[in-house]
Every structure is written in structure tokens, then in C-alpha cells.
Amino acid sequence: MCCPKISVVIPTHNRVEYISETLNCIINQTLKPYEIIVVDNGSSDNTEDVIKENFNEKVIYVKNNGSITPGAGRNYGLNIATGDYIQFFDSDDVMTKNKFEVQAKILDKNPSIQGVYCPYVQAEDKNGQWIQHDCILQYEKTSLRFMPTKILKGLFVPVWTFLFRTDFVRECQKWPEDLFAYEDYYYLFSMFKNGLRPLHTNECCVFYRVHQNQITGSDFTDKKRDADKVVCLSRILNYYKLGVCEKNIAETMKARVTGNFDEYSKFKFVIVNKLMRVENKLNRIFTGTDWTIAHSPQPDPKIFQHYCSLL
Numbered sequence: 137m138c139c140p141k142i143s144v145v146i147p148t149h150n151r152v153e154y155i156s157e158t159l160n161c162i163i164n165q166t167l168k169p170y171e172i173i174v175v176d177n178g179s180s181d182n183t184e185d186v187i188k189e190n191f192n193e194k195v196i197y198v199k200n201n202g203s204i205t206p207g208a209g210r211n212y213g214l215n216i217a218t219g220d221y222i223q224f225f226d227s228d229d230v231m232t233k234n235k236f237e238v239q240a241k242i243l244d245k246n247p248s249i250q251g252v253y254c255p256y257v258q259a260e261d262k263n264g265q266w267i268q269h270d271c272i273l274q275y276e277k278t279s280l281r282f283m284p285t286k287i288l289k290g291l292f293v294p295v296w297t298f299l300f301r302t303d304f305v306r307e308c309q310k311w312p313e314d315l316f317a318y319e320d321y322y323y324l325f326s327m328f329k330n331g332l333r334p335l336h337t338n339e340c341c342v343f344y345r346v347h348q349n350q351i352t353g354s355d356f357t358d359k360k361r362d363a364d365k366v367v368c369l370s371r372i373l374n375y376y377k378l379g380v381c382e383k384n385i386a387e388t389m390k391a392r393v394t395g396n397f398d399e400y401s402k403f404k405f406v407i408v409n410k411l412m413r414v415e416n417k418l419n420r421i422f423t424g425t426d427w428t429i430a431h432s433p434q435p436d437p438k439i440f441q442h443y444c445s446l447l
Contacts (some may be wrong), residue, residue: 140240141170143219143302147200148211148227149177152186154345158260159191161230161447162223167237170219174227175200189447207311207319214305222305225296226432228345232446235340239299242335250304251334253297255432256342258441268440269346271425275434277336283328287321288372289412290386291430295320297342298334308332312371317364322371329376341443356435368395384408 143160148155155174162172173196176183187197200212210224221240225231239252258269274293278286309326312319369390372378378386388408391397397405419428427433 140167140221140244141219142167142221142223142236142240142299143212143213143217144169144172144223144225145175145213145217146173146178146181146225147175147206147207147213148183149162149204150179150181150183151227152179152181152183154228154347155183156186156295158225158227158230159187159195161233162225163191163194164233165231165236166234167240169223169236171196173198173213173217175213177204177206178211184223199424203313205313205316205319207315207323208313208409210311211313217302218436222300222302222303223296224298224300228347229296230343230345230447231296232340232342232443234446235342236299238337238339242337243299243301246335249335251300253293253334253336254297254340254342255338255443256294256297256344256441258346259343259440260346264332266343266444268437271427271431271433271435272439272443273427273431273433274336274340275338276432278430278432280333282381284325285379285382285385286430287325287328288382288389289430290416291428292321293343294326294342295324304332312368315364315367317361317362318368321365322368325372326376340446343443343447366393385412388412395412 146158159172162169172186172194176197176199184197187195198212198216200209202208214222221243223236235254239254242252243249253274255272255274257272260267260269274297278291280292288358308330311323315322369386373383373390382403385408388405391405392409416428420426423429423433425433425435
């Protein structure tokens with residue numbers, strides 16, 4: 137594909153202080169996007185004014201009058217996207233300027249591959265300077281063997297680190313529209329169950345912005361977050377054909393939150409829970425970080441600075 141058409145779908149809700157930087161990092165990609173679709177999920181700030189004043193000819197701005205969850209916005213944007221590739225993104229994060237060029241080139245050379253992903257790092261922008269908050273994650277490719285099992289155990293590869301083929305995305309289950317948290321966790325699990333086998337590159341990176349006003353941050357209580365996690369795990373248990381190992385892990389993760397053992401023997405929970413905790417501890421000892429081997433942590437600050445130079 138000589139000129140791949142990349143559609144970018146960005147749901148937003150009251151992110152006026154960050155969305156301009158997000159849009160500029162996408163507009164200034166070395167491979168220009170075909171279209172940028174911003175789906176406003178009921179913002180009460182002046183997001184609309186800022187976008188229409190500064191990005192009117194470069195952004196398709198639409199209002200979603202239904203559910204204001206991130207998943208609802210992504211479904212809305214996907215429905216009107218016309219590109220060959222899809223980039224889901226959040227309205228407060230940024231990406232290195234070479235992301236589209238690097239990932240589209242990989243997809244062009246591998247027509248049987250549905251997507252490609254890259255590293256990400258939690259970072260904070262302080263007066264124009266990015267400060268690293270944690271290791272760079274997914275710096276190396278994660279083994280795809282037993283990937284759904286790894287996701288159930290806690291491995292999370294942010295969906296916005298991927299560039300997907302649009303046709304594949306449309307074959308997958310839609311984003312859940314009733315969740316504010318864990319909707320991306322559930323979506324990633326469903327994609328792997330649908331046959332996703334992505335390639336990996338560390339030539340580009342996504343910066344997951346750390347700030348006070350994240351939807352799943354300080355204003356989103358642990359109780360609400362836990363409730364959404366239980367919904368996700370319940371759906372996984374009810375809707376997907378799981379192996380014995382997957383089922384035991386999903387039930388254990390659910391029991392950790394609910395403390396309900398009526399439908400799940402306490403003995404089995406204790407055994408599986410203990411094994412997972414021992415496995416995580418050994419992984420952290422091996423990596424020398426708070427992350428497991430599957431997360432492929434890279435703490436080298438020089439690599440972070442290299443990614444900063446590509447913003």
C-alpha cells in the first residue's frame with residue numbers, strides 16, 4: 137500500500153487543557169493521518185470552541201449524544217472512519233512523531249498481520265519537559281503464547297499503542313459502552329480471542345500522560361473501578377470459551393475483588409491465588425522492577441530521552 141490511509145479515533149470528555157497537544161502530535165506525524173475523528177462525549181468545557189478555532193480543517197469533530205463512556209466514543213468514531221488502518225487514541229496522551237510511519241510500514245510488509253504495537257511509558261509534562269514516572273513497558277516483544285491468560289493475570293498492552301487494520305477491527309466485538317474503567321482491558325482480551333497476533337516495534341513510543349484529572353484517576357473511586365472490573369471478568373467467564381487455566385485465573389481475579397466464594401471454592405481460590413502471587417514475585421525479582429517479565433520493562437533513562445527527542 138503506497139499511501140496508507142490512517143483514521144485516528146479520539147474520544148474526549150473535558151480535556152481542553154490537553155487535547156491541543158494531543159492533536160498536534162498526530163497532525164505532525166511524519167506520515168500524515170488520513171482523518172482525525174474527535175468524538176466529544178458530552179464535554180462541558182470549551183473543547184468544541186478550541187477545536188473549531190484551531191483545528192477546524194484538520195479534524196472531524198462530532199458530538200456523541202449517547203453514552204459518555206470512552207468505549208461509546210470509540211464505537212461512534214469507528215462507525216464513520218474510512219481509513220485502511222485505525223489508530224485509537226486518548227485525548228490527553230501523545231506519541232512520537234514517527235509512530236504512523238514506522239507501524240504502517242510494518243503492516244504494509246506483512247499483509248497477514250492485523251496490527252502492530254509499540255512501547256509506552258507513564259510520564260508527566262512539567263512546564264514543557266517530560267518527566268519519566270516509571271519504566272518503559274513493552275520495550276521488547278511479549279511472547280504471544282497464552283496471551284489471553286497473561287491478560288487475565290494482569291498484563292496490559294494499551295490499545296492506543298497499536299495500529300490496526302480497519303477490516304480486522306470491524307470483525308471484532310465492539311467496545312463496551314457501559315464501562316469507564318477496564319473497557320480497554322476487556323477489548324484487548326476479546327481481540328486476542330478473535331485471533332489478533334500482532335507484530336512489535338520499539339522504534340516509536342506512546343506517552344501515557346500522568347495528571348490529576350484522569351477519568352480513572354483521583355475522581356474515579358476504587359469502588360467504581362472494582363465494580364467495572366467485576367463486570368469485565370463476569371463477561372469473560374460468561375461469553376468466552378475458556379480453558380481450565382483461564383477459567384481458574386478469571387474466577388480468582390474476580391474473587392479477589394468481591395470476596396465471594398459461594399460459587400467458587402475457597403480452597404481453589406487459595407491455591408491459584410498463592411501460585412499467581414509467587415509467580416509475580418519471582419518475575420519482579422528477575423526484572424529488578426515492579427513489573428513482570430511479560431511487561432518487558434526497560435528502565436534506562438537514555439532510552440526515555442531518545443523517545444522524548446522524537447516527540
